[in-house]
Amino acid sequence: MVQCTNFVKAFFGYMTLLFTVSVAAEHGQSNAIMQHAKVVLNEARELENESSLVFKRSNELLKEIKKLRVKQRNRQNDAAGEEFAVMVDLLNTQREHWQQQGTLLRQRSATLEQQALLLMRQGFTQVWQEKVRLHGPMQLQSNHHEVMAHNAPVRSVHPSMHGRMTDGAETQQQHNMTMKVPALSGQNAPADLDVSTFQRSRNLHYFAHVEPLTEPNLAVPLNEIHQWRLLVSDSDGRPLANANVSIDGHMPGHVHGLPTQPRITQELSPGEYLVQGVKFQMTGWWVMQFDIEHNDTQDSLVFNLVL
Structure with missing residues (x-):
């Protein structure tokens, strides 16, 4: 009888340990997912900042192009006007390249951010499995259809x-x-x-x-x-x-x-x-x-x- 009791205690102790390890591993995995989401979000933020710099350079170049076009119109009847026209064409080509680069960077940033948010949601849901009940957007109760006015007191x-x-x-x-x-x-x-x-x-x-x-x-x-x-x-x-x-x-x-x-x-x-x-x-x-x-x-x- 004593041996049986000891066996039961040992069995339940073993099961408790397994449960504890399982929960710890699950939370560790959830935290790892969210940590990875943070890394991806930071990468997305860096790409967005880089795209902003590229667009800023493109806009600065556009200002220079407008100045050159003014000079081109004032000198359109001599050789200097032709030189200005060549410079405008070259700068426009460079500006178009920067615009394309900025757009690609912004698109890549948006893609990474969406991936990170999906990871965050996955890890977050695992951490609070019993708490998270709503997985989609909030919606209005179906029995409400009226739009109220603005002057309700606080x-x-x-x-x-x-x-x-x-x-x-x-x-x-x-x-x-x-x-x-x-x-x-x-x-x-x-x-x-x-x-x-x-x-x-x-x-x-x-x-x-x-x-x-x-x-x-x-x-x-x-x-x-x-x-x-x-x-x-x-x-x-x-x-x-x-x-x-x-x-x-x-x-x-x-x-x-x-x-x-x-x-x-x-x-x-x-x-x-x-x-x-x-x-x-x-x-x-x-x-x-x-x-x-x-x-x-x-x-x-x-x-x-x-x-």
Whole structure:
């Protein structure tokens, strides 16, 4: 009986060790993926900077070409005018070459960045397998179709503040339209707008993912206060604990921001933050910015939503 008990203890100890090693290896692999994503992102950034320099040289050359053309027109009836024409042709050829090089560099940079973001998303999802539930862009709940107006008062989610919010603002019905539109309109979201919920920070210090904590389909409600989950890691894939995060949101092309003041109210686990007080009062293109400070390192992440 003693031998059996010892065997059972040894067996469970062995299984626990295997599980621990497996989890550690999995997290190590996830971190390795995200570290590689950081390397690729840095390469993409270097190529983008190089392309900017090439385009700058091309534009400087264009200025010189314009000056030479002025001289060419003033001397078009003598030999000097012909010499100026030859110089213009040579410089135009050089400028076209630089333009092509700059375009190729920019295209290569964009390709590398997309590859890096896919790697980041893969590693990020592995680190937080049980936390990441939304893998696509945020979408509006299907039962909301109205576009609200701009003049909803601001509501704070701070416990010491009493919120004030109307039931909705007036909209005006436009002729020949099937939905209500606000008096102020006119957004033009880019066709290639990045609406991923997985993003890197501006200076590549942090990676992050956001998703609404709504049931049953993780969709964003209109004109309702709801919560988000924010997951943040450093650029090596380690969860970023004890970070200071401030949140802001606005609609490009409009004069207003959010009708509420979202804020982090709790760190649920290392790198996992609860965002309370999120509310969108109208459909359209929204930009959410998260400013993060950790150990004197400041950086910001931007998420685009089209609701």
